[in-house]
Amino acid sequence: MTKNTYYVTTPIYYPTAKPHLGSAYTTIAADILARWNRLADKDVFFLTGTDDHGKKLQEAAEKAGLKPETFVDHIVPQFQEAWKKLNLHYDRFIRTTDSDHEQVVQTILSEMHKKGDIYEGYYEGLYCTACEAYYTEKDLTEGNCPIHKKPVEKIKEESYFFKLSKYQKKLLAHYKKNPDFISPEGRRQEVINRVKEGLQDLSISRTTFSWGVPLPFDKGHVAWVWFDALLNYISGIGYLEKQEMFNKFWPADVHLIGKDILWFHAVIWPAILMSAGIKLPKKIFAHGWLTIKGDKIGKSAGNAVDLDTLSAKIGVDSLRYVLFRETPFGQDGEFSQDVFIERHNNELANKLGNLVSRLSNLAEKYGMQKTKTELESRSMINKASKHIDGLEFDRALNEIFGFVDRINHFLQEKKPWETGDAKVIYQAANALKDVTILLYPFMPDTAEKIAKTFHFEISKESLNKDLGINKIKKAHILFKKIEITQNKMAFPPFKKQDEKKIEKVDSKLNENVGKSEEKSRSTINFDDFAKLDLRVGKITDVKEHPQADKLFVLTVNMGEARPRTIVAGLRNRYKKEELVGKKAVFVANLAPRMLKGVESNGMILAAAAEDDGQVIILSPERDIKEGSKIR
Ligand code: MSP
Numbered sequence: 001m002t003k004n005t006y007y008v009t010t011p012i013y014y015p016t017a018k019p020h021l022g023s024a025y026t027t028i029a030a031d032i033l034a035r036w037n038r039l040a041d042k043d044v045f046f047l048t049g050t051d052d053h054g055k056k057l058q059e060a061a062e063k064a065g066l067k068p069e070t071f072v073d074h075i076v077p078q079f080q081e082a083w084k085k086l087n088l089h090y091d092r093f094i095r096t097t098d099s100d101h102e103q104v105v106q107t108i109l110s111e112m113h114k115k116g117d118i119y120e121g122y123y124e125g126l127y128c129t130a131c132e133a134y135y136t137e138k139d140l141t142e143g144n145c146p147i148h149k150k151p152v153e154k155i156k157e158e159s160y161f162f163k164l165s166k167y168q169k170k171l172l173a174h175y176k177k178n179p180d181f182i183s184p185e186g187r188r189q190e191v192i193n194r195v196k197e198g199l200q201d202l203s204i205s206r207t208t209f210s211w212g213v214p215l216p217f218d219k220g221h222v223a224w225v226w227f228d229a230l231l232n233y234i235s236g237i238g239y240l241e242k243q244e245m246f247n248k249f250w251p252a253d254v255h256l257i258g259k260d261i262l263w264f265h266a267v268i269w270p271a272i273l274m275s276a277g278i279k280l281p282k283k284i285f286a287h288g289w290l291t292i293k294g295d296k297i298g299k300s301a302g303n304a305v306d307l308d309t310l311s312a313k314i315g316v317d318s319l320r321y322v323l324f325r326e327t328p329f330g331q332d333g334e335f336s337q338d339v340f341i342e343r344h345n346n347e348l349a350n351k352l353g354n355l356v357s358r359l360s361n362l363a364e365k366y367g368m369q370k371t372k373t374e375l376e377s378r379s380m381i382n383k384a385s386k387h388i389d390g391l392e393f394d395r396a397l398n399e400i401f402g403f404v405d406r407i408n409h410f411l412q413e414k415k416p417w418e419t420g421d422a423k424v425i426y427q428a429a430n431a432l433k434d435v436t437i438l439l440y441p442f443m444p445d446t447a448e449k450i451a452k453t454f455h456f457e458i459s460k461e462s463l464n465k466d467l468g469i470n471k472i473k474k475a476h477i478l479f480k481k482i483e484i485t486q487n488k489m490a491f492p493p494f495k496k497q498d499e500k501k502i503e504k505v506d507s508k509l510n511e512n513v514g515k516s517e518e519k520s521r522s523t524i525n526f527d528d529f530a531k532l533d534l535r536v537g538k539i540t541d542v543k544e545h546p547q548a549d550k551l552f553v554l555t556v557n558m559g560e561a562r563p564r565t566i567v568a569g570l571r572n573r574y575k576k577e578e579l580v581g582k583k584a585v586f587v588a589n590l591a592p593r594m595l596k597g598v599e600s601n602g603m604i605l606a607a608a609a610e611d612d613g614q615v616i617i618l619s620p621e622r623d624i625k626e627g628s629k630i631r
Pocket of ligand 1 (some may be wrong): 011051231290
């Protein structure tokens with residue numbers, strides 16, 4: 001008998017800064033699966049949360065001048081708020097600082113230690129704090145971390161090791177016996193090949209910092225953050241405290257993860273479970289990255305797309321839709337403004353939105369009359385369902401929207417606005433019901449609005465039942481078309497060929513700012529001056545602006561929790577190396593401005609030399625802490 005439960009997880013995110021589009025990607029996918037399985041009447045558990053411990057977090061907290069616990073308590077609610085805004089209905093938000101979780105970590109560590117799978121040793125090797133992972137020389141790309149492209153750290157410290165090598169054969173046997181365990185197939189092969197090369201025992205504790213779960217058998221060590229984090233998947237459903245719930249949901253149906261963390265999930269995690277005598281999850285699905293110009297969107301890459309701006313301006317459902325419409329879930333997908341707007345306008349506003357508005361209008365005017373349907377939806381339902389179950393979201397949406405096209409053609413052909421044929425209107429509305437139910441996991445709000453207009457329930461039963469006849473009122477507009485000029489958001493840089501468009505958007509966005517600049521150049525009073533927030537900032541990174549030869553895109557630390565991106569016209573005068581590490585004076589409270597498609601959050605102060613017109617930046621005369629105010 002198959003269990004009528006469904007347990008889906010996301011990775012737990014490092015709360016070093018508020019979430020961005022990249023972190024939202026997996027969490028939305030998990031919500032789609034959770035909603036889909038709830039629709040199928042399964043008892044669903046959807047777990048997400050944050051990975052609060054580790055060196056990376058401790059460093060981020062130090063940078064912000066806060067204790068790690070204060071720092072994470074400040075950031076974590078920003079994840080919860082973001083997920084709420086995106087309409088993500090999880091069943092638990094776990095934090096690795098939750099006491100029930102810490103207890104599970106200690107219990108499992110003790111058991112593995114007693115069993116002899118954990119032993120004391122000395123670790124000497126490489127570590128990337130951004131990944132929180134150990135590397136060997138041969139893993140590196142040009143001497144750098146292969147993921148973050150930044151130098152790795154050499155560490156030497158006492159450490160406890162997990163006998164990972166002992167599990168090589170068992171793991172290979174498991175992969176062979178369970179071909180669906182790692183998905184997609186290409187990634188599965190990569191893992192198998194690497195495991196075949198051999199496994200080394202793994203350092204699982206650290207002594208050079210303290211922000212973690214202490215080892216129960218040696219309090220001078222804290223657990224390596226990945227060991228701690230992976231266990232969230234069992235502690236999140238009550239491994240120690242709620243046995244009944246744990247037995248109900250474990251093993252997980254699917255761990256959704258990004259491809260960069262597959263090794264931890266497909267090798268280390270199952271080995272830990274084998275050692276602890278716990279069943280293995282059914283599936284690990286590694287999706288691709290959302291990229292901008294081929295680079296992974298992320299905090300460390302400095303190309304994070306702000307979720308609030310994006311969803312506030314575009315709408316949550318459009319965002320949820322477009323993210324999964326374009327790219328197959330397992331592959332990398334380029335996030336492009338053009339594609340986004342095109343799909344929003346063409347598929348959501350034109351095709352779906354117009355259908356709902358036209359049909360509700362017709363139904364209000366002419367009513368509906370039941371009849372045998374020419375718009376048979378069964379095959380679309382079967383195919384789309386199979387695709388969602390198989391995590392092929394793009395293919396599911398393709399099927400569904402193919403059917404939306406069919407409904408639109410049907411109406412175009414029958415022209416009920418000329419004939420007033422209530423039977424035609426009914427057939428189209430009945431077909432729209434099925435489309436809506438299948439779209440619900442992707443666009444819950446929109447689906448609920450349509451269901452309300454046409455008076456049906458979003459449920460599995462409703463798919464198999466004909467639409468009832470009710471009085472219909474014309475629906476409100478579901479999607480407003482997005483004009484390029486309305487597009488005031490921190491969108492990723494445009495493609496090179498869009499130069500003209502960029503100029504247009506820049507000038508539109510800067511219209512108001514422009515106006516205030518036209519004010520007279522007479523004297524100002526002190527209150528005016530006091531409005532300026534001038535601060536010392538440290539330039540930590542410099543990149544060429546992708547669109548403008550004169551501009552640099554600076555990453556500037558102004559003593560805040562997050563560094564800022566500031567665009568500056570320094571490229572004719574300075575080399576990148578001259579700027580990195582330099583402290584200078586910045587206007588900290590300038591409203592964000594789009595400069596050739598990149599949002600600038602402040603301005604560097606520079607003098608224009610009288611003699612040769614050269615630009616010279618203003619640096620403090622002696623070293624001073626970033627964030628210091630200038631008065
Ligand atoms: N804390 C660990 C996970 C522990 S799970 C037991 C971690 N955190 S993370 O915040 O760095 O990343 C979490 C997830 O977000 C990863 O799966 C990563 O692939 C995903 N993404 C981050 N940026 C992304 C994109 N630009 N695109 C798609 N997913 C991305 O790793």
